[in-house]
Amino acid sequence: MIRLLVADDQRLAREGLRQLLSHEPDIAFLGAARDGAELIDMAREYRPEVILTDLRMPGMDGITAIRRLTAREPDTAIIALTTFDTDEYLFGALEAGAVGFLLKDGDPDLYLAAVHAAHRGQGLIDPQVTRRLVRRFATPPVRDGARELTVRETQVLRLVALGRSNGEIADMLGIAPGTVKIHVSRVLAKIGTRTRVQAAIYAYRSGLLSPDE
Template sequence: MTIRVVLVDDQSMIRTGLRMVLAAEPDIEVVGEAGDGASGVRVVAELEPDVVLLDVRMPGMDGLEAARRIVGSGARTRVVVLTTFDEDEYVAAALRAGVSGFLLKVAPPEDLVAAVRTVAAGQGLLDPAVTLRVIRSFAAAPAPDPGRAAELAQLTERETDVLALVAAGLSNAEIAARLYLGEATVKTHVSRVLLKLGLRDRVQAVAFAYESGLVTPGR
């Protein structure tokens, strides 16, 4: 199956570079481009790609608002936000908007390709360099949401432990080693957590963990 991708970035050179990297892959096709958020929303609605790579800072409608509109439209398109090192203030907002992943613009080509495939397969993606920034952003957030906190009661103790470690940025293999479990068992726990809480992927699980108060600045 070919993964259909739309690129949204106000810098044409960035779009050209992204297109060149992705066009070299037999299972990925760039089907459209846009130079601002409003155009990006229209192109995504028209083409219904599997993945949209979306810059944050753009003239007119920025990437955050575009992400909210794309996710809020109910489209099957998954959003990956492209960030730079100086955009910490956008990370938590994009996470709350429902994006499926973050990727640094300086990431090597192989990471870009892997990100597109990972998100297209229905999994969330947090660039390791972004994970700590996500944690810092939520650490500075307001008090936990009582409604989110109440939802934690649906989880077993082990599922709660797994969710906390997912929010800390650990992979399934790392969680398995930390909890002395098999990796397949951890994968099952993660799937059950997502199902019980109505979350789409690990990225949303990170947001939930912080919004519910399960993970706090001191923990």
């Protein structure tokens, strides 16, 4: 069972997440916090494996909560929930340690996929969010790390940047999921990133993908 907590200051959003996620047979929905401070308290009590949190909340915001939670419980996978009017929060959440980003009005199936991916240590980012991040925060391309990648590693990085899970990448490239995991680890090391989200941003900034792909 995946132990899951969520946080959002809007009651309807909390209820929507509860309705979507609490009926999944392999998800234990532990509760819903109203702000970052309550999320930290609930995380201390319930020890979740995956957290979905809004970024913009009154009091302690999602970024501060992510930073404190990842410092204390680095194995807890945190997925940030965002809207297109909160660009200024995205980069902060990325630096704080979020392993994935989802749109608050996004595809419910993507939410389920993101929870499962995060639990497997993979993380997932909505491709629309990746493009938004790139347009907002792009700097002149740096290709040094990309030049060190093999052809296969470059293929894997491109698919990671497009939001594909390890299983999907394995199917698309005709290789084993375990092999994909090894490639992802090598890619992260070569380009100097810690998470798939950071790798996705790197792929766009290095010119391996364009924001319109």
